[in-house]
Amino acid sequence: MAILKIEDLSKSFGGLKAVSHVNINVEKGELIGLIGPNGAGKTTIFNLLTGVYVPTSGKIELKNDKTGDSILINGLKPYITSSFGISRTFQNIRLFRDLSVLDNLRIAMHKRVKYNVFSAIFRTKAYRECEKIFYENAMAILDFVGLADKRDELADNLPYGEQRKLEIARAVATGASVIFLDEPAAGMNPSETEELRVLIEDLRKKYELTVILIEHDMKFVMEICERIYVLDFGTIIAEGTPEEIKNNDRVIKAYLGEEA
Numbered sequence: 001m002a003i004l005k006i007e008d009l010s011k012s013f014g015g016l017k018a019v020s021h022v023n024i025n026v027e028k029g030e031l032i033g034l035i036g037p038n039g040a041g042k043t044t045i046f047n048l049l050t051g052v053y054v055p056t057s058g059k060i061e062l063k064n065d066k067t068g069d070s071i072l073i074n075g076l077k078p079y080i081t082s083s084f085g086i087s088r089t090f091q092n093i094r095l096f097r098d099l100s101v102l103d104n105l106r107i108a109m110h111k112r113v114k115y116n117v118f119s120a121i122f123r124t125k126a127y128r129e130c131e132k133i134f135y136e137n138a139m140a141i142l143d144f145v146g147l148a149d150k151r152d153e154l155a156d157n158l159p160y161g162e163q164r165k166l167e168i169a170r171a172v173a174t175g176a177s178v179i180f181l182d183e184p185a186a187g188m189n190p191s192e193t194e195e196l197r198v199l200i201e202d203l204r205k206k207y208e209l210t211v212i213l214i215e216h217d218m219k220f221v222m223e224i225c226e227r228i229y230v231l232d233f234g235t236i237i238a239e240g241t242p243e244e245i246k247n248n249d250r251v252i253k254a255y256l257g258e259e260a
């Protein structure tokens with residue numbers, strides 16, 4: 001079942017075609033890579049998928065895996081795409097730096113709040129029960145990603161690798177079923193990258209996630225992705241398994257130049 005269907009998607013900035021007639025299909029539970037040289041249009045696609053940009057043309061269809069209903073999400077605001085089960089991380093980490101690790105996750109859960117302002121002010125039973133569930137869910141995710149003992153630390157005080165993990169944990173905490181990871185391994189050393197690979201695979205299984213990631217670390221991409229789309233100058237030039245992509249002439253040329 002295709003959980004995400006991108007059809008003929010284009011985005012122009014003035015005269016620049018950043019994304020041009022892109023088609024992508026993602027099956028439920030897949031782990032997909034989106035790669036390409038600098039400026040190929042990868043982040044623009046993420047921004048279109050998460051409602052940061054409105055497409056110039058084309059369709060983005062998301063299937064609700066529980067009801068089976070499809071909805072068009074092109075142009076919907078990020079807080080709405082999020083309520084449909086989409087979440088993301090960013091190339092440059094964007095945490096609530098002055099909040100604790102635990103509160104970063106609690107905030108991510110707020111759209112699932114089941115109590116009203118009155119309940120929050122008077123700390124009613126509904127409030128306490130809902131907050132207890134949030135706490136337990138947040139701690140379960142923190143435990144899974146290995147940050148449970150850091151729950152009271154300020155996000156800003158975590159080492160870089162753990163901030164990256166926290167950002168992914170926060171994306172999971174929103175309850176999303178489709179997660180976009182923008183260069184999750186950026187700035188990591190090989191052992192941190194390997195740890196991250198295992199973590200993403202484990203999270204995917206445990207929380208039944210569909211994952212689409214952008215990454216420049218080719219070893220990481222080839223090891224973790226089941227299928228890869230390659231972008232160059234805003235268009236998809238290849239799609240296939242890591243093995244197929246590694247041996248694709250157009251991809252080699254896009255990365256290494258015509259002489260390759």
Ligand SMILES: Nc1ncnc2c1ncn2[C@@H]1O[C@H](COP(=O)(O)OP(=O)(O)OP(=O)(O)O)[C@@H](O)[C@H]1O
Binds near residue numbers: 040
């Ligand atoms: N808001 C914007 N306004 C104008 N041009 C933009 C905007 N966002 C992206 N672009 C341009 O669109 C093209 C694609 O950029 P994009 O950031 O999507 O590439 P990318 O593949 O993610 O690159 P990188 O790997 O370097 O992050 C680039 O030429 C970029 O300069």
